Amino acid sequence: MMHSVTRTSADRKTALVETVFPVIEGLLPADGRPLVLDIGCGKGRSLRGRAKAYPHTWFIGVDLMISRLQRLAKRAGREGLFNIHLWHGEAHEALMFCLPPDAITECTIFFPDPWPKRRHHRRRLITTSFLNILYHKLIPGGRVDLATDDAGYYQWITQTFLRHPAFHSCAPLILPPEQQTDFEVLFNGKNRAIYRCAYRRKAVSSCKAS
Ligand SMILES: C[S@@+](CC[C@H](N)C(=O)[O-])C[C@H]1O[C@@H](n2cnc3c(N)ncnc32)[C@H](O)[C@@H]1O
Secondary structure: EEEEOOOOOOHHHHHHHHHHHHHHHHHHHOOOOOEEEEEOOOOOHHHHHHHHHHHOOOOEEEEEOOOOHHHHHHHHHHHOOEEEEEEEEEEHHHHHHHOOOOEEEEEEEEOOOOOOHHHHHOOOOOOHHHHHHHHHEEEEEEEEEEOOHHHHHHHHHHHHHOOOOEEEEEEOOOOOOHHHOOOOOOOOHOOOOEEEEEEOOOOOOOOOOO
């Protein structure tokens, strides 16, 4: 199922809440199944692989690029992967407006755009304010897994998490080949280094609500 919004709409936030929130909200308490959020899911190779392996888990893929999501939706439909839901839009908004607190069991952020130039660092996804939002949407003990090929961004990510009071580090996921993302497959093919890290949400923290 894919949820899409017109990004030029003046009442975009209202539309997000009205069209998406009830759907996702409706999924969660009914069966208490784990919920995995894949931020920047791209073409969704990993999402599909994992949805096949864990049919009783809900997977939500979020991405800015509608064309990637449309292709992913078609393939997932053909494969009968009805535990995948896709949301077209920006990650902060998906978290803030589409998911209730304490909802996400696991969040994956694989190969987020690294924005390597210093003047572009402000565009990076992983910031303290992003982690504040994520904290409130993860279940206590919920995990975040990240991977990047950019050593500078890896350092930025690990330092941002280290400074944050609500997370502690844990062993990162190593996915089997059929569950790896398109970028992971690409970088493995080029023998490029991949940097991984993972964190768990502490049960209680001094982190303020966003
Ligand atoms: C480098 S690609 C990685 C795709 C996939 N995770 C993989 O490993 O193959 C980054 C993806 O994140 C998406 N993206 C970038 N910024 C985003 C944001 N703020 N919110 C949602 N998606 C975002 C891009 O559209 C792109 O599909």
